Amino acid sequence: MTKSIGIGLVGCGVVGTGLLQVLQENATAIEGRLGVPLEVRRIAVRDPAAVRSPLVPQDKLTADPMELVRDPDIQVIVEVMGGVERAYEVVHAAILAGKHVVTANKALLAERGAEIWNLAEQHGVDVYYEAAVAGGIPVIRVLREALASERVLAIRGIVNGTSNYILSRMSAESMSFADALAEAQAAGYAEADPTLDVGGGDACHKIAILATLAFGQRVPADQIPTEGIDRVATIDIAFAQRLGFVIKPLAVARVVGDSLDLRVHPALVPVEATLATVHGALNAVAIEGALLGPILMSGPGAGAGPTATSVAGDLLDVARNIECCAHARVPSRGFRQVALRDAKLRDIGEHRGRFYLRLTVADRPGVLGAITSALGDNDVSIEQMFQDGGGQRSKRDETGPVSVVLLTHRATERNVRAALASIETHDAVVAPSQLIRIEE
Ligand code: NDP
Ligand code: HSE
Numbered sequence: 312m313t314k315s316i317g318i319g320l321v322g323c324g325v326v327g328t329g330l331l332q333v334l335q336e337n338a339t340a341i342e343g344r345l346g347v348p349l350e351v352r353r354i355a356v357r358d359p360a361a362v363r364s365p366l367v368p369q370d371k372l373t374a375d376p377m378e379l380v381r382d383p384d385i386q387v388i389v390e391v392m393g394g395v396e397r398a399y400e401v402v403h404a405a406i407l408a409g410k411h412v413v414t415a416n417k418a419l420l421a422e423r424g425a426e427i428w429n430l431a432e433q434h435g436v437d438v439y440y441e442a443a444v445a446g447g448i449p450v451i452r453v454l455r456e457a458l459a460s461e462r463v464l465a466i467r468g469i470v471n472g473t474s475n476y477i478l479s480r481m482s483a484e485s486m487s488f489a490d491a492l493a494e495a496q497a498a499g500y501a502e503a504d505p506t507l508d509v510g511g512g513d514a515c516h517k518i519a520i521l522a523t524l525a526f527g528q529r530v531p532a533d534q535i536p537t538e539g540i541d542r543v544a545t546i547d548i549a550f551a552q553r554l555g556f557v558i559k560p561l562a563v564a565r566v567v568g569d570s571l572d573l574r575v576h577p578a579l580v581p582v583e584a585t586l587a588t589v590h591g592a593l594n595a596v597a598i599e600g601a602l603l604g605p606i607l608m609s610g611p612g613a614g615a616g617p618t619a620t621s622v623a624g625d626l627l628d629v630a631r632n633i634e635c636c637a638h639a640r641v642p643s644r645g646f647r648q649v650a651l652r653d654a655k656l657r658d659i660g661e662h663r664g665r666f667y668l669r670l671t672v673a674d675r676p677g678v679l680g681a682i683t684s685a686l687g688d689n690d691v692s693i694e695q696m697f698q699d700g701g702g703q704r705s706k707r708d709e710t711g712p713v714s715v716v717l718l719t720h721r722a723t724e725r726n727v728r729a730a731l732a733s734i735e736t737h738d739a740v741v742a743p744s745q746l747i748r749i750e751e
């Protein structure tokens with residue numbers, strides 16, 4: 312009988328079913344590269360009786376992931392069920408049972424990664440996670456292996472496909488937020504809880520993972536300033552276009568002195584910038600190295616095929632390690648545990664850059680003067696400013712409300728927020744103001 316490597320698949324939704332397709336369609340190439348076949352022996356799902364793709368072997372289904380963990384013929388557990396608590400229990404039990412783990416679960420790694428990696432190190436097993444960041448783009452391997460000798464200075468990118476898809480559809484097709492989100496869900500891009508996508512939490516988990524790999528620092532995801540695209544209004548997309556910008560969901564990790572500038576937020580990007588051309592569910596990750604200079608990787612950031620390709624690549628790596636008895640050759644986080652430091656995160660108030668501001672005010676004398684004075688008092692200088700009534704007002708309704716849109720020169724975020732707070736005390740302000748950072 313041909314020796315094979317036994318896989319236990321925990322979760323068989325978008326990514327799990329995609330993995331079965333990759334393993335089936337590319338079986339010859341995989342065996343040729345590996346020397347032995349990979350065999351999925353059991354599959355755990357929530358509801359084994361549910362109707363599934365013909366790719367899913369019904370006789371291998373169970374509702375209990377621990378059956379896979381206990382199975383002596385399974386050497387690698389692939390966790391693609393999502394969520395944190397139950398996924399942690401399964402991965403924890405798998406490592407204790409001496410099984411290697413491949414996961415696509417960025418929430419799990421950002422929240423419980425330290426425990427998982429320490430346990431894996433103690434038990435001499437591999438935990439691979441290429442699919443957890445940027446879907447089909449092999450950014451984990453690049454940071455962990457190709458750039459192992461380099462000092463990474465900055466990472467900037469679009470790492471949430473759902474958010475980029477929604478903003479792209481809203482901007483190119485004038486589609487509503489809700490319709491664009493429904494399309495992203497139907498295409499299999501969104502998380503089971505899509506507020507993780509549109510609220511920025513998913514990108515926050517991903518940038519925390521990348522920052523640890525890049526800078527060798529433990530990064531508490533819950534301390535990263537995070538804003539989602541759910542705060543971007545259709546009107547902001549239109550004003551940004553008028554000013555020569557595109558709004559993109561950005562994640563940034565940068566070394567600034569002895570601290571890290573980590574943030575996740577929508578940003579105005581100049582229309583001619585490379586990131587502005589990354590549309591739909593595509594992701595892009597730009598890495599700047601001290602001696603390397605800048606590199607850019609882009610590709611599909613979500614969806615069955617790209618994500619499953621990354622999971623399958625990890626499986627091959629783990630299987631090669633099994634064949635060569637070379638586990639943990641490359642540390643999971645790129646750095647040995649002893650070399651990791653605790654990150655000092657920069658306060659977002661220290662952020663310095665240009666800002667897009669939109670104020671909704673009654674159109675009456677003195678209002679613009681009050682706005683410009685408040686900005687001036689806080690050392691914020693105006694680069695452009697216009698007033699727009701949206702063409703909606705009748706002659707009888709001449710006092711408002713209107714949008715006042717401003718681009719500032721470079722300023723400190725603390726000062727811009729102080730100016731906004733002062734402006735909002737004015738009785739002409741009729742709705743909360745909008746602030747979106749401009750990323751050059
Ligand atoms: P799905 O919701 O499509 O699939 C989840 C699967 O897990 C389902 O088969 C479900 O069973 C099973 N499952 C859920 N809870 C349990 C449980 N308690 N016990 C057993 N099985 C369970 O998710 P995705 O495939 O989209 O995502 C899976 C993981 O991959 C997530 O961590 C996600 O963040 C990550 N990921 C997803 C990407 C994507 O593009 N979709 C891209 C990159 C990463 P049942 O089928 O019966 O409901
Ligand atoms: N929901 C995630 C996204 C999946 O849209 O980017 C890929 O991690």
